[in-house]
Structures are given as structure tokens and as C-alpha cells.
Amino acid sequence: MDSEVLIGLEVHVQVTSLRTKLFCRCSSNYRGNPPNTNVCPVCLGLPGSLPVLNKKALEKAIAVALALNSRVSDKLVFVRKHYFYPDLPKNYQVSQYDRYGLTPIAIGGSVAVDVDGSSKVVRIRRINIEEDTGRIAYPEKSVLGSRYALVDYNRAGVALLEIVTEPDLRTPREARVFLEKLGSVLEHLEVADTSLEGAMRADANVSVAGGPRVEIKNIGSPKDLEKALNYEIARQLNIVKSGGTVERETRHWIKERGITVASRVKELEGEYRYFPDPDLPPIPIGRELVEAIAKSLPELPDQRARRIAREYGIGDYMASVLVLHKKLCDHFENASRVCGNPKLVSSILINEFLRWVDEAGVDVPSGITRLSTDRLCKLVQYFESGLVSIKLLKEYVRRAVLEDTSPEELLSKGLTTLGEESEIERVVEEVFRENPKAVADAIRDPKAVNFLVGQVMKKTRGRADPKLVNEIIRRRLAEYGVK
Ligand SMILES: [Zn+2]
Incomplete structure (x- = not known):
């Protein structure tokens, strides 16, 4: 049976090094704020508000593109990606697109990874700049078993980079190492602190044995990515082995339970109704800017x-x-x-x-x-x-x-090679001196050794390693035996 596994990733990274959000002056650091306090008319999408681009976000995106060997576009074009979801205040996300003459900030690229001694190159398909969504909070910590949901827009509008790979990864381990490597590149560039909760999230597309792609959403760390993929691949292989068909669907990783569960039906591309954002006309990206950033890469x-x-x-x-x-x-x-x-x-x-x-x-x-x-x-x-x-x-x-x-x-506490042994030897001497009869018994009858071990354990208040005590006593008794 063909059981080849194909894994592609869509990684969302917050540009945590920015002071403000992508299109407004709200702080890009929303962590620790009370819900819905780090917001303004722009990131709430109120009528009449207009976005203003954070130029630093563009520079950071170019640095990332160069570090990943991607080709930087000659213009910055934002599109609206429409869908209805409570965490999206405008009912569209400002993002980028790679069709119909539109272009993302960068195309192509590669990341080399070493996995347990062998190296491979993972191709990058494209890099987008987009805005983050708000957060939905569930009273029961997950969507399962919660009767209602709460929404917090503090995160809405934070600058994100979406980095999409080709389906070049073959094992959960490779996917983990790739994500670690990518995170490390972003940290070296001082673009993102990936150890912050939610700063780097991955969606994984995975298929087995030529079956349809299943997307696993919102995986929060490289370690969880490996776990989620291990679970999902086993689930799909089981279905195939028992003669069933894997559904093309979107699933969620439930970290607490270590499983993936089916979630909302994913919109088809056409349903997003991408079109250029009329509030954000295209901005030309000069070669001088790209070259200056290339020169300053760390x-x-x-x-x-x-x-x-x-x-x-x-x-x-x-x-x-x-x-x-x-x-x-x-x-x-x-x-x-x-x-x-x-x-x-x-x-x-x-x-x-x-x-x-x-x-x-x-x-x-x-x-x-x-x-x-x-x-x-x-x-x-x-x-x-x-x-x-x-x-x-x-x-x-x-x-x-x-x-x-x-x-x-x-x-x-005496946890040393020398200290431990000499200390026990000293106590053994003491016990031997105080219990001559028991020593004589032990020389004749190996079972009687236990009494001496017990005495040493008592004197060391149970801190000594009984195996080591036993060994030292037997060594000492052997010396007596020779005499
Ligand atoms: Zn704002």
C-alpha cells in the first residue's frame, strides 16, 4: 500500500518587535491587557475609519523574505479576504493574494533543515503580510463542551507574516524541526519573539496515500505540531486500512486531549471574494530599500x-x-x-x-x-x-x-561520587564496630546482610542508595572472609 505522507505548513508569525499594529496606533503588545481595551476605530473596523500602513512592518517582511531566499515583489498590494467569523470585526481580513494579477510580498524561497543527521531543503511557496484576528475565548478552555463563546479584539490588526511551504515535509519530526528553524531565523532577525504565547502558530495540511488534504488549524508550538501530525497521520492511515475514505476537512488540534477534531467547513477559495483593498492603494517597493535591508541582515x-x-x-x-x-x-x-x-x-x-x-x-x-x-x-x-x-x-x-x-x-546533600561513597564507608565501619555478632552472622549467612544494610540506612536516615550500601558491605565482608 502506498502510504506516502505529504505535509505542507502555513505558519503565522506575529511581528512582535513592532511597537504598533499593522494599520493603526494601538500597541502591538496586547498580552496581559483586559479584554477589548487595546482597540480603536481602525482595528475594530468602524465605518469611516481608514488604515495607515506601519512602514516598519514592510521592512521586517522584506528582511524575512531575504533571509528565506525569497524573491521580494516590486509592489505591496493588499487585498480583502472576506469571510464571516466573530473574531473578524470587519468581516474581511486585510491580506495578500497570489492570483488574478495580484502579488504577495514575496514568492519562492527555501529553508535547509537537518533532521537527525540528514539534511533536506524545504521550499517556501510565498510570504504574505496580513492582519491578525481577534481571539475567541471559550469558558471551558476549548470549543468542546462550551455553551457560549466570548470575543476579545485586542489582538485584531496586529501585523502577521504568513509563510507557506510547499508540501515537502514527510514526517512529523521534519515538520517540527522546520518550524523550530523558521522560528530561529525570525528570532535572529529580531522580527518575532516566538516564545510568546500565540506568537507563532501553524496550520498543517496533511495527506496520506494520495488521499485528500486535511487541514489542522492553530497549532501553537513545534512540539505540538509534531504531536498533532503523529495523531492525524495515524487517524488517516487507520481509515484507509479499514477501507474507508478520508474526508477533505478542517480539523482543530485539542492540545489538552492530544487529538484533532473536525471543525467548521472550510470556505472554498472563490467564496473569499478576494479583491484589492480600495483603502490601501499599491505601494512600489524600491530596489534601494531591498538592497539596504539585505546589507543590514544579521x-x-x-x-x-x-x-x-x-x-x-x-x-x-x-x-x-x-x-x-x-x-x-x-x-x-x-x-x-x-x-x-x-x-x-x-x-x-x-x-x-x-x-x-x-x-x-x-x-x-x-x-x-x-x-x-x-x-x-x-x-x-x-x-x-x-x-x-x-x-x-x-x-x-x-x-x-x-x-x-x-x-x-x-x-x-552528598550527591557526589567521592563524597557519597566515602561517607557510606565511614557509616559501614561504625555499624560493623557496633554489631560484631551481626557481622559474624553475615560472614556465615549471606541473608543476615540485610540487618547490617538496615542499620546503615537508619544511620544515614534513608539518604544512602541501598544498592551502593549493599555493595560496600559485601566488599567489606569479603575482606573479613579472606582473613
Ligand atoms: Zn487600533
Whole structure:
């Protein structure tokens, strides 16, 4: 059976670095405001109001287009995309379109991704500038089981970039790495802080075995994208295997339950009735502007990966993983400069830190506050001086990320290779001295060892590792036996 999976993404990124919305002077940072307080006649679409373009949004969009190897259009043309939905105050969204002689801000492009050691190129189809919608809040946290919905327009009109890929992705893992890489490019460009809730959302189109495309809406993070696609691909394959047909439909990812559910029927393209926005005449984009922006582009993830691999002597693969998260890469460079040993630092961050961040369900920036440069360097120091083994070092990272425990605290609890063993040895000596009869019994009868283990556990108030205690006692008894 042909079970080929095709995945294409539509990624919506808020240009969070802008001070104001796309067409009005309301703040682009709506987070934390009481509902419907960050609004004005323009973003509420009141009659008679007129939009004025935020020029900085155009410059940011051009920078993104250049970073993604896209061809920047020679004019900026806005269209109205009509549909009726409560979060859309005007009943149309100001967006862009790529047909009928209309053009988006940029066409084509590519992003290279390294997935578990093999690289591939994902093609970009187009990039749009558009406005964000408001938000619908459900009293039961999701559309399921809620009897009513509330709407908040604080977000309406915030500048968005819509980045659409060709269906070049084949696995949920690839899709996740692509989204991480894209987020990292946007962070390096200082266009968006993708760790903000809702700043980067993906819609995924997925089909299996030549079946119809199913669209999964509003996935909030790379990790959720991977989960949603795993679920959806299994669902579609099950239908195909049992002889059914997959419906062409739009589904929603319900994060809390880890499933996708069918939602509103998607409008066909024709029903959007795209036409040029008469309030926003086309603006020519001069080549000088594009060239000036091209010259001012900062170091981007691919260049950075090559540089850090060379500069710190870490492998290409490690470098490609580090640059997937700008803040993680900053953290790596900073810690390596402070405490040296970049190989160990990169290995801790990639093999241990990322794993526990994932497990704890926290984002990389909050993980970094728990495994700060200070703590990371303490760990490197402990390891280099033989105070902790590689096994204990991993435990220190786990507890720092999951419990916010400092290395000093764990050290003071006796969690060290040397300290632990010599401390137990001391207690074992004591127990042997105090219980000569039990020791004699244990030499004759291995079962009697348990009493001695119990005594050591009592003296260490249960903090010692019973397996290690057992081992040390048996070692000590063997010495007696020889005598
Ligand atoms: Zn406004």
C-alpha cells in the first residue's frame, strides 16, 4: 500500500518587535491587557475609519523574505479576504493574494533543515503580510463542551507574516524541526519573539496515500505540531486500512486531549471574494530599500552554525541543533566563554537539557533560567574536578530543569561520587564496630546482610542508595572472609 505522507505548513508569525499594529496606533503588545481595551476605530473596523500602513512592518517582511531566499515583489498590494467569523470585526481580513494579477510580498524561497543527521531543503511557496484576528475565548478552555463563546479584539490588526511551504515535509519530526528553524531565523532577525504565547502558530495540511488534504488549524508550538501530525497521520492511515475514505476537512488540534477534531467547513477559495483593498492603494517597493535591508541582515542560523562549529570545535550536527533555538545558542556561547569546555557544555544542553525541557513542558527560555550560566559552569567545574560522575551530572541537569534545584544544594546533600561513597564507608565501619555478632552472622549467612544494610540506612536516615550500601558491605565482608 502506498502510504506516502505529504505535509505542507502555513505558519503565522506575529511581528512582535513592532511597537504598533499593522494599520493603526494601538500597541502591538496586547498580552496581559483586559479584554477589548487595546482597540480603536481602525482595528475594530468602524465605518469611516481608514488604515495607515506601519512602514516598519514592510521592512521586517522584506528582511524575512531575504533571509528565506525569497524573491521580494516590486509592489505591496493588499487585498480583502472576506469571510464571516466573530473574531473578524470587519468581516474581511486585510491580506495578500497570489492570483488574478495580484502579488504577495514575496514568492519562492527555501529553508535547509537537518533532521537527525540528514539534511533536506524545504521550499517556501510565498510570504504574505496580513492582519491578525481577534481571539475567541471559550469558558471551558476549548470549543468542546462550551455553551457560549466570548470575543476579545485586542489582538485584531496586529501585523502577521504568513509563510507557506510547499508540501515537502514527510514526517512529523521534519515538520517540527522546520518550524523550530523558521522560528530561529525570525528570532535572529529580531522580527518575532516566538516564545510568546500565540506568537507563532501553524496550520498543517496533511495527506496520506494520495488521499485528500486535511487541514489542522492553530497549532501553537513545534512540539505540538509534531504531536498533532503523529495523531492525524495515524487517524488517516487507520481509515484507509479499514477501507474507508478520508474526508477533505478542517480539523482543530485539542492540545489538552492530544487529538484533532473536525471543525467548521472550510470556505472554498472563490467564496473569499478576494479583491484589492480600495483603502490601501499599491505601494512600489524600491530596489534601494531591498538592497539596504539585505546589507543590514544579521548573522543567521546557518552562518552561525558554521561559525560555532569551527570556533568551538563542536560537531556540525551539534551546531545545527543549537542554532534551532537562538536563546539556547546564546546560552551555549556565553557559558562556553565563561567556563570553557564547549564540548561538554553543548552535550549537556543538547542531550540532557533539551530532553528535560521537553519532558517538563516548559519552553527553552524558562529552562535556561533554571540552568543558568552560573549553574551550568558549576556543573562543568564539578565534573572536571571529579566531584560528580557523568551519571550524576545528568541527574543534576534533570533536577535543575524539573525542580529548579541548584548544583550547590545537591552537592550539600552528598550527591557526589567521592563524597557519597566515602561517607557510606565511614557509616559501614561504625555499624560493623557496633554489631560484631551481626557481622559474624553475615560472614556465615549471606541473608543476615540485610540487618547490617538496615542499620546503615537508619544511620544515614534513608539518604544512602541501598544498592551502593549493599555493595560496600559485601566488599567489606569479603575482606573479613579472606582473613
Ligand atoms: Zn487600533
